[in-house]
Amino acid sequence: MIDPSAHVRLARPARDLAAAERFYVHGLGLRVLYRASAEGPGEHDLLILGWPAATWHLELVGGENLTATPSPSAEDLLVLYLDGPVDEELVRRLEEAGGTRVSQGPYWDRWGVTVADPDGYRLVLSTRSWSNAD
Structure with missing residues (x-):
């Protein structure tokens, strides 16, 4: 049995790590936890x-x-449940950091804001809480 509090790592390729870092760190506010450069073949x-x-x-x-x-589709979503309104300043920062606001369809457009990262992967900022996300 897997412990429900187990840590999760989402891994994906990026064409330009510096552009991705601008989007997720300067735009979203994540921190760089680790960085490494290729050392061999x-x-x-x-x-x-x-x-x-x-x-x-x-x-x-x-x-x-x-x-x-990177080969994102419209269904490759990273959803953050904010349990409240989406801060338009946050959306502006994400756009200034290389993101593009996109429509994600009626459900997600009603319950939040979707911004594509520089590689086209979609970040959904949901106004819902996880407990009412069904």
Whole structure:
């Protein structure tokens, strides 16, 4: 049985780690938890982002040895449940940091704001709480 409080890592490729860092750190407010550069063949550059006390973090891989290019779809969502209104200043910062506000369809458009990151992966800032997200 897996402990429900187990930590979660979401990993995805990024074409430009500096652009991704601007979006998630300067735009969203995550922190750089770890950074590494490829040191040999078959390795890639690594950027781990999150909040120190959170039980999840985002791992972005990139660099010259990247073998999987980003291929986001409209269903590749990272949803943050804010349990309240979306701060328009936050949305503005995300856009200034390289994001693009997009429509995510009637459900998500009603319950929040969606911003695509520089690679096209979608971040949903939901006004709902996790407990009423069903």
